[in-house]
Amino acid sequence: MATTLSRLLLLCFLFMATGSLQAEDWGMYSLVPASAPALVLEAVGAGTAEGTIVSVNKPADGAHQKWIIVPREPGLFVVQPAHDSSLVLSAAEGGTKNGTAIILEKKVGKPSQFWSLVKHENGTYALLPKHAPQQGLDHFGGNPSPGAKIDLWTYNAGDSHLQWWIRPLAGSGVAKAEAVEPPAYVPPAIDPKAILPGVIHQFTFTQSKIFPGTVREVTVFVPAQYDGSKPACVYVKTDGYNPREKTLLETAIATKEMPVTVGVFVRPGDVPAPMKGTLGRRNRDFEYDGVSDNKVRFLVDDLLPFIAKEYQLNLSTDGNDRCIVGGSSGGIAAFTAAWHRPEAFSRVYAVSGSWVAFRGGHEFPTMVRKFEAKPIRAFLTTATRDMENAAGDWYLVDQEMDKALKFSGYDYQFRVVDGQHGAGYGDYWREAMAYLWKDWPERIKAGPSAPRAQEILIPGEGWQLVAEGFKSTRGPACNGAGEVFFADTSNNKIHHIALDGTVSEFVSDAGQAHCVTVGADGTLFTISETSGRLMRYDARGQGSVVMEGIFGHSILARPDGSLYVTVNGDKPHGPGSVWLIKDGQKKQLDSGIKFATGMACRPDQWLLSVAEGHSKWVYSYQINDDGTLANKERYFHLHVSDWEDDGGAESVCYSLEGRQFIATRSGIQISADDGPTQVILPVPDGSRVTGVCLGGKDHDTLFAFCGNRIWKRKVQHHSTGAFTPWTPVKGTKL
Template identity: 35%
Template structure:
């Protein structure tokens, strides 16, 4: 009982203490002051909402944590109608009607004026794991808020909000859901919307911690490279914000703003001269809310029409289309010389062909066990990497099957005029099988000098360099193909972005574009590299469910991107022209270095 009481007191104090840290002056400009906005003051004739307090101590995402949270319910709330939602981190600092933020007062006034919808505010404190017996507790604030992962979003969406919704009727429409915070609470708010735009689309960020505490400095880069999300973001910061070991908050917020503007987001900013506190943010909060919720009845839209990197690669308005579903696990897509696309259902030992109209698929071959990769040659022969069976099979257009190699690991393969390259993740090695010959190892090595687990494999359009995915590392390797078929000068060449909470990138299958761009299926999406090995674009995953295992270009013009994702196959029309190894060699133009 004593531990519970101590934990309850700690969690109730933590939200207030967190905001005290945010609002305490930490620079020579501690005397800064801002006039109180009229909409931050109680006004006669405006009905007042109520604030209710709760405790939450049943998290699987953050086990052992306890926290208080507070719910503001506007006077206009009607339980028969779903209310809009606004979530604030460091919740204890937002409930005070006399503090910096004054959420109840601001919301009372704006809702009364019709300048924001009837909105329930959930103000939640960060978690604490009680130490007990006089020991120091574990304070989760930075761990939960500053981490560039979807962990906090998962806690909020899957654990806390379902409990809140048992008591209040809150909308599921992401367009009517906003989230905000200050300092680390701000980056947490952005992170929730970034990872889950299907749940939140309006972000209020003040003195945001987009610096190198736990990788937050990576957000501006991801904003520029990732296919834009339907978000509206308000940023505030002051010139005298923190400048410490993790970086400069002032510079980081400007970098964040420029990234959002460059990528075409709906973004507004207010810069001041203040420090790391809530004074300026609190003063402008009514106007920020007014902008954030304007046109709330209209969906937040995003376009790539002017995006510098996407407009020449993707087609505005085109999204992923479902091709086939209901499989056990899809992978290994391959394109035939006529542009048709084939894929594997590995656990079912089946090879499928996408229908000519791109809608649906038909089973072509069954009983081919252990298949993990497919590739065609120029004559229409289909080669199957049967990794579990330690075989490579060739299937003619007439359906005749022949085993052409045995007792070799083979996860994925590339078929060229003179022979076949394939990856062996267990040895680990890259093998070369001359047509009619015996397989030999042409690349191997220890970790650091060779991929730890070679997986996807592709050849450049000039057929001079072979690229090999390392499924356990963050690089795709590049090797020069010699006349003898041997490989030389291997380098960890392509730098792959990875999720914050994973030890590797989830990189798997790859495909090439005619201009020398490499496309890699990863946990974050399809990453598009230039010839020098740099990611320019991360194309959204078609679904958050299932492993994004592979990709290939197909269709009559070779510009439709097909991906295998979990139990399904998707396609998307693009402006990128793909390259298949059975095509004639093409020398890409020299890249911009």
């Protein structure tokens, strides 16, 4: 069962040495960040002044790296450094915002000096201050360097930056912890006279552009409190109207557990048969169990605008004001809508959700684990005797979704109900709504994502739009300074992204260049699959022809001055080949790739990756001393969306830390060194990413090129290229 932030104060952790809480210290401990286990918490410089900064450093057995944990109130402790017991760990100035510094203060009993210790399943603890129990002691960004910032950050049990090993030193006991479950939901009392009856409208909808030819019943509930002066929140229910939900909505609005909300109850569509006596085309499985964005586009583009216009309703278009619910296939449909468009729906109630193999739903737990966490709040249930058929076992896969959401730090609740398929829908409806709408209109925030994503991302650093208005941005590369170059193929130009982020034209007539690369000496090279011309450009953008007659899709510079080129089609060569350009000569090294696209060398310079754009693979080759290739494997396995035929890998780059970034239809996929995709970073508008590159002033900016737009974000990894010295690579964690 997921633990929510709003109930943290209801968790009591009883730490016992001899069977009862003692009014004496707990012992002496090292506090070790789970995100950097080689370091320990310390008072910087063994300072004894109030305001001494707290950070992490390599263990040195100093008293300023040892901590005494002393119980002060039930479930609350002070944490004091062993080198000066008059000081205690505290949030600076009692701050409650993300980023508030952690310091040492004189022990005066302020709430910001008291900490609760919440134990996680992996044995680590969160330290939550009394004055801000929704915040936790944070090792910022998981920075593994001594001196890293320690601050407060929004608490999520799955965030390793907020997890600390509390390791007893000699003579200290080991703490025991017991968690007390939060009490059951108790509906607030309400005078029946305060429950006001709303109005029901019913109609048949036949005007869908997303599902052409379909006919469906729709019911609209307008609450008595609606006055149209401001946008009303929206509640969408799959599988149509049940009169009990009218009463439930009226009650929840009266108790203010929900805001003023218009209900939309919609049945799945059918395409009627053109003659009598036979079956029409039933659309429920197609619309609901399909995991594409068709359903959410139907709601957002077809149905809700029609309802707003037909009934003159002022409906909010903000996902933070919209909730979608359903059971079984309607449950997965609800979650799928929010998954694809959290800006359209961010609150989900799913009962016995069909996360099974009808149309790719069984992949959802894996997608939740791999994709960067989205701003979705969910309330899910399953039944102990849920459905089981050829598509899967609902009880098992619902538990998989529970574990996946927890793994990636989502804001959610999960209930196991004793019963059969769909059990508990009405029983948990009010609790679900109270949970989903709690703190509204405060915006729902994304969780910290899975552990491997946390090794890439920096908390608080999201995507930013760099520039737009291009036609086809492709083939990016950075130089040793971190400046980025890319081709705008349809505009026949090469552009430059400076260290300050500004974008300017570098070459106005690029000879139909399709890709760029930067050599070890800073020389820019381009290749064209249209003209067959390989070009060289100096720092002023002055070009010269290196070679004719090689119709390349992608180009990659090597440290020794040679170049790799991928070629496709029959002008003049067969599809999917890799070529070496060296000493003015070209040599085919390999063929047989369906559609050869981007390339990258690992930082230790002995492995080459070549993306296969029309499949789910990226090839791996060993690079021989003379530049030829050996030991070819279809090695890196990409995620392919259920509605796509291939991953669409177009561009590849490596980070100095040894992780591979691949531009695909699903976003930027980041692979482990041994092949599987571990992290997927979609861009804000969900576009296909056609180019990926690391660069920027500090070499830690990830750029995503998406046709007409370019996005960027700061990450924990750094750029590499032909200019980079040989760098060893370490194995990736599972």
